[in-house]
Amino acid sequence: MxxxxxxxxxxxxxxxxxxxxxxxxxxxxxxxxxxxxxxxTVETVSDMRLYTPLELAGRDIYVREGCYACHSQMIRTLRDEVERYGPYSLAVESKYDHPMLWGSKRTGPDLARIGGKYSDFWHVAHLNNPRDVVPESNMPSYRWLGTNPLKLADLPLALRAQRAVGVPYTDEMIENAARDAYGQAVPDSEQSSGVTERYGEATQVSAFDGVTTNVTEMDALVAYLQVLGQLTRAAYENTAAPEQMPDPDN
Known part of the structure; x- marks a missing residue:
């Protein structure tokens, strides 16, 4: 029938x-x-901050190089994931991600809590030649990022595009995007103070690639990696501090 x-x-x-x-x-x-x-569904938190222009540029490089194809950015509520990577991901942590980079492919470890776990020097060494710090790694090297200058003049347009999809960048942030990116990567410059004024005292200002004579794509990508899991502390409430979390490479 x-x-x-x-x-x-x-x-x-x-x-x-x-x-x-x-x-x-x-x-x-x-x-x-x-x-x-x-x-x-999306939590409301008081300490959520925006990506700085340098971090946003690093995120764009992360997407351009296809890093999301091997690394997820979403820790699930399963016990083994929380024990390995840290507190499970909250919706609010991706509030300003366009597009989101949650993913499910883990050729490499999840990166949702990688921010602050390793030094800038470690990240630069890892990106230049992953096997220098993780001998068993099958990740390709990205040496050219250290010689590619970051296109600072494009950053105001990038922030304006983000504002068009709901990210609350102000006119002042957009106007100072190039200066803030330079200041965040060159700590001793006059522009560095404006970064923390606009994005908060928790913003990391550092010579991310170890060079202060120019701003490179390596600066931007390391700045982005160092802020993953650090835009808000909401996930760490009533949990162990990030430095107590197990090593994701073990």
Whole structure:
């Protein structure tokens, strides 16, 4: 009987079209319905800060180089994940990520809590030749990032594009984007003080690649890696401090 009904449905263009619409509607409802409760899903925290222009540029480089294809940025609520990587990820931590980089592929470890775990020097060495610090690593090297100058003039446009999708960058932040990126990577410069004024005292100002004569793509990528899991401390409430978390490479 079901076979006869199926044959009859296949021979009816109208009936088959309606069946497709019905099936697609069910899938659409499952995908769309949770969006109506999005305000209840995303936590509200008082210490959430924006990416600085340098960190945002580093995120763009991270996406450009395909790092997300091997590293996820979402710690699930499973016990083994929390014990290995740290507190599970909260929705608010991706509030200003466009696009989000949660992922599920883990050729390399999850990076959601990598910020502050290693020194800038470690990250530079790791990106130049991963096997210098993780002998068993199969990650490619990214030496050229240390010689590629960062295009500072493009940063105001990048912040303006982020504001268009809801990230609350101010006119002052956009106007000073290039100066703030330079100041964050050159601690002794006159521009460095403006970074913490606009983005908060918790902002890391450092010669990320070890050189203060110019700002490179290495500066930007290391700055981004160092802020992962640090935009808000909400996930660490009532949990162990990040320095007590197990090494993700073990």
């Amino acid at each position: 079901p076979e006869l009904m199926h044959r009859k449905l296949e021979r009816s263009a109208t009936g088959f079209m309606l069946a497709i619409i019905a099936a697609a509607s069910v899938g659409g409802i499952v995908e769309i319905a949770p969006l109506f409760t999005i305000d209840d």
